[in-house]
């Protein structure tokens with residue numbers, strides 16, 4: 744899995760890690776312009792993709 748090199752499918756910028764103080768077991772990466780967001784769940788070794796429509 745190439746999770747840490749993911750890019751936004753809309754603008755092709757590298758996704759940035761978001762602070763997620765409410766749930767430290769989940770890593771959220773998002774496009775700097777908020778087109779796209781990904782939640783990584785290390786406990787389940789999986790991730791959820793979210794496409795944002797603005």
Ligand SMILES: [Zn+2]
Pocket residue numbers: 751752753754755756774775776777778779
């Ligand atoms: Zn983007």
